[in-house]
Amino acid sequence: MGKVAINIATGSLQTEEIIVGIDLGTTNSLIAIVRNDTRQPLALKETDGLTLVPSIVHFDEYGNTTVGNAAREKLVAEPERTIYSVKRLMGKSYKDVKGETNFFAYNVIDDDTDALVKIQVGQRFYSPIELSSYILKELKGRAEHILKTTITKAVITVPAYFNDAQRQATRDAGRLAGLDVLRIINEPTAASLAYGLGTGTGKERTIAVYDLGGGTFDISILTISNGIFEVLSTNGDTYLGGDDMDNTLAQYWAGQIGADKTDKQLMQLLRVTAEEAKKHLTDNDSFTGEIAGKAMSVTKAQFNELIQPLVDRTMTACANALRDAGVRKEQIDAVVMVGGSTRVPLVKESVKQFFGQDVYDKLNPDEVVALGAAVQADILAGKNTDMLLLDVTPLSLGIETMGGLMDVLMPRNSKIPNRAGRQYTTQKDGQSGMRISVYQGERDLVRDNRKLAEFNLTGIPAMPAGLPKVEVNFLIDADGILRVSATELRSGVAQTIEVKPQYGLTDEEVEKMLLDSLTHAKEDISTRALVEATTEAEQMLETTEKFIVKYSEALQPEELTATRAQMEELRKAIAAADKDAVQHHTELLNEVSRPYAERVMEGALKDAMKGKKVI
Numbered sequence: 363m364g365k366v367a368i369n370i371a372t373g374s375l376q377t378e379e380i381i382v383g384i385d386l387g388t389t390n391s392l393i394a395i396v397r398n399d400t401r402q403p404l405a406l407k408e409t410d411g412l413t414l415v416p417s418i419v420h421f422d423e424y425g426n427t428t429v430g431n432a433a434r435e436k437l438v439a440e441p442e443r444t445i446y447s448v449k450r451l452m453g454k455s456y457k458d459v460k461g462e463t464n465f466f467a468y469n470v471i472d473d474d475t476d477a478l479v480k481i482q483v484g485q486r487f488y489s490p491i492e493l494s495s496y497i498l499k500e501l502k503g504r505a506e507h508i509l510k511t512t513i514t515k516a517v518i519t520v521p522a523y524f525n526d527a528q529r530q531a532t533r534d535a536g537r538l539a540g541l542d543v544l545r546i547i548n549e550p551t552a553a554s555l556a557y558g559l560g561t562g563t564g565k566e567r568t569i570a571v572y573d574l575g576g577g578t579f580d581i582s583i584l585t586i587s588n589g590i591f592e593v594l595s596t597n598g599d600t601y602l603g604g605d606d607m608d609n610t611l612a613q614y615w616a617g618q619i620g621a622d623k624t625d626k627q628l629m630q631l632l633r634v635t636a637e638e639a640k641k642h643l644t645d646n647d648s649f650t651g652e653i654a655g656k657a658m659s660v661t662k663a664q665f666n667e668l669i670q671p672l673v674d675r676t677m678t679a680c681a682n683a684l685r686d687a688g689v690r691k692e693q694i695d696a697v698v699m700v701g702g703s704t705r706v707p708l709v710k711e712s713v714k715q716f717f718g719q720d721v722y723d724k725l726n727p728d729e730v731v732a733l734g735a736a737v738q739a740d741i742l743a744g745k746n747t748d749m750l751l752l753d754v755t756p757l758s759l760g761i762e763t764m765g766g767l768m769d770v771l772m773p774r775n776s777k778i779p780n781r782a783g784r785q786y787t788t789q790k791d792g793q794s795g796m797r798i799s800v801y802q803g804e805r806d807l808v809r810d811n812r813k814l815a816e817f818n819l820t821g822i823p824a825m826p827a828g829l830p831k832v833e834v835n836f837l838i839d840a841d842g843i844l845r846v847s848a849t850e851l852r853s854g855v856a857q858t859i860e861v862k863p864q865y866g867l868t869d870e871e872v873e874k875m876l877l878d879s880l881t882h883a884k885e886d887i888s889t890r891a892l893v894e895a896t897t898e899a900e901q902m903l904e905t906t907e908k909f910i911v912k913y914s915e916a917l918q919p920e921e922l923t924a925t926r927a928q929m930e931e932l933r934k935a936i937a938a939a940d941k942d943a944v945q946h947h948t949e950l951l952n953e954v955s956r957p958y959a960e961r962v963m964e965g966a967l968k969d970a971m972k973g974k975k976v977i
């Protein structure tokens with residue numbers, strides 16, 4: 363890889379290379395740039411004329427991947443090998459998605475813990491980060507093919523409600539795809555940028571961004587002042603979108619013709635025709651089609667009546683978002699429309715009526731977020747001087763967690779001043795102290811990063827492992843001075859340390875650290891995955907050992923034998939440092955122990971209810 367010049371004060375690039383903007387969507391993804399000649403953002407099209415790449419990954423039996431339209435064709439034939447809507451799983455634990463697993467046709471491993479979700483395809487386990495990286499790799503390849511140049515830098519968008527873990531997962535996916543992610547920006551911010559809202563230094567403006575996609579809806583209220591965007595509130599429904607409109611019409615037709623709703627192929631056909639009808643009704647008053655030899659028809663008025671409850675739900679979310687932001691409808695200066703489903707006339711009309719003003723809808727609603735990401739990329743490249751580029755952190759800042767992993771609290775290119783915090787807990791029963799080691803760098807293991815400071819939080823009251831709540835906060839002031847504090851929330855025990863600005867690195871050292879992180883991205887993320895799987899497996903072994911010792915009398919001999927055998931298999935997998943084998947045997951141990959663990963706990967609960975003492 364060549365050298366990359368970086369301005370240490372702003373983290374912006376000093377070269378003329380292209381930085382792309384990427385909308386990594388739940389249903390579709392796309393990539394955009396700002397053209398040098400016209401200075402206008404443009405979504406990149408392949409020879410097929412399409413800008414959208416379906417966010418779908420298919421694995422064949424040998425583990426080879428296809429992404430996009432080719433993968434979508436496998437959705438019905440090979441559902442267990444075809445992964446869609448992976449964005450819903452980004453940065454999520456099993457507990458987060460507990461009630462949602464029936465939404466996915468593929469195998470989301472469920473062991474009801476705080477560990478990050480894994481998806482099983484055949485004998486392999488994939489994280490949402492890996493799966494998203496395949497989509498990003500496809501977009502990167504497209505851009506390189508169209509622009510005939512290497513692409514290594516990007517701005518990627520995420521929903522405004524994404525938390526720290528979800529944003530970090532998106533960054534990791536970019537890195538795994540060979541992209542240096544310069545900035546993660548909110549989708550509503552990107553949409554506003556695409557319309558030029560936020561350029562210049564005029565008065566403060568309040569914007570509403572109404573985003574109705576294929577599978578999700580959200581409404582965000584934000585203020586823009588001197589080029590700084592602040593999200594005041596966000597509301598919505600992660601299971602409401604254009605797909606629901608198609609489904610509603612398909613169900614209506616199924617009722618009309620007395621269709622067997624368990625006939626998956628017929629229902630899929632009805633849904634596809636319903637989508638066609640929805641698009642047709644944007645500019646026409648009626649639609650007529652044929653399915654299985656039967657005529658299907660619907661008027662615009664009938665369709666509007668069918669989807670009215672769905673549109674009403676979005677209006678309720680808009681009212682809630684305004685209430686949460688403490689803003690009245692009359693104070694909204696602009697309403698931006700995002701997402702393909704905003705093309706539906708009833709949606710557009712309802713939004714106009716609700717806010718009492720015309721909406722920004724001139725740009726392609728499928729592309730507007732990616733176009734805005736390209737505008738942000740253009741600012742970072744130093745080519746757009748109309749907009750303010752705040753000082754940013756040149757490298758990521760984080761702390762060491764179990765297994766020597768780097769847990770990033772403040773990703774590189776975070777704006778200064780800034781604050782970030784996260785909660786941690788103890789690993790051992792009765793643990794009274796915790797070492798907080800602060801590191802700077804882009805690698806997954808702290809040994810490859812630079813240590814800035816270290817202190818001990820002592821005096822944590824003796825509690826079982828996992829009960830203490832230690833909040834670690836990073837605060838960078840306008841001078842770039844980093845203050846790190848740790849507080850045990852139950853007892854109030856606290857400790858603070860200050861780290862001086864610039865952290866003593868030269869431009870060349872920063873540049874080398876960035877290049878190393880990209881060069882080693884694949885092996886770093888593999889190592890992290892192995893460490894996380896091993897940590898989880900060791901905790902499972904320790905918990906199981908404690909359980910079978912404590913409740914040995916309540917277990918059958920064959921249950922004990924099977925458990926011991928499976929524990930031995932898991933130990934072998936850990937010794938062999940094989941991530942997939944470790945995850946596989948952890949899952950098997952979980953399956954072996956679950957039946958008797960549930961039986962013992964139910965028995966203990968019944969005894970407790972009778973007033974007896976629980977073992």
